[in-house]
Amino acid sequence: MRLLLLEDNAKLNQTITKRLILKGYKVDTFTDGLEAYNNIDEGYHCFILDVNVPSFDGVKLLKKIREYYTEVPVIIISASVELDVIKEAYDFGCNDYLKKPFFIDELEIKIAKLCNINDNIISFDTDCYFDFKSSLIICQGKEQRLTRKERLLLNLFLSHKNRLLSFDTIQNYVWEGNIASLESIRSLLRRVRKILPKEYIQTVVDTGYIFKTS
Structure with missing residues (x-):
């Protein structure tokens, strides 16, 4: 299963990526929202998006993803606790919202639950x-x-x-x-x-x- 991860914190990005690769996932990682947007057509089974990233924020990217992929799961990860941001993410079709800081195990559980697609x-x-x-x-x-x-x-x-x-x-x-x-x-x-x-x-x-x- 192939995942797209958008997270601009290099250390957290690396930590998440290592854990997911150990679980057998193929992970393409991005720290810039616009760069991630330019790659959303690469056949991903699941998107994991931070909100506050350079160039193109995660909620805007979620909206673009939903213009083309109505069923591919999207998990938002963010430090924001603003209700408007959370509501906007769900309005645009995110499947789950994970507040930072979180245990990587929590993310793995959500991916296993939402993104259980086994092939390309x-x-x-x-x-x-x-x-x-x-x-x-x-x-x-x-x-x-x-x-x-x-x-x-x-x-x-x-x-x-x-x-x-x-x-x-x-x-x-x-x-x-x-x-x-x-x-x-x-x-x-x-x-x-x-x-x-x-x-x-x-x-x-x-x-x-x-x-x-x-």
Whole structure:
């Protein structure tokens, strides 16, 4: 299981990371909120976020995560006891809130309870799955490696299966805030459709796309 840890206290970051690695987790650590934000699409099973960090605070990052991942657990760790901060974190969809200082055992218990996902594989048909770790689509025994934008698009679709995604949502996520023409989006969709063995991606005219699974 792969975790993202955002904690700007270097000593605490190192302590948490060592303990989680000993538990068998794969941990990517960040001390800067913006750097963490630029990596949230890497296929994490759980996010552990401090609130008061440089560049981009943990609650803002939580809000961004929830725009794309409605079910991935998020644990907030913070020294703040301000009710407004705690309420805001829960309003934006955090799964649990751990006040500093805390025993690392407490965090381990929460991770085990909330983030019990055992692999990097997302199946979207009986013989098709996406491997986050290797950025591979495997369908009917055939492997296809994805480019960064292809991976971002598929990641977005599989996090919102059977739900409409607008052109703006795709642009904001896949182009990471930069402007993309409608033709660029359509070109990317055509490439991904060629990789997939079935017509999973359905077009909603003048609106966007739906990744349909059974």
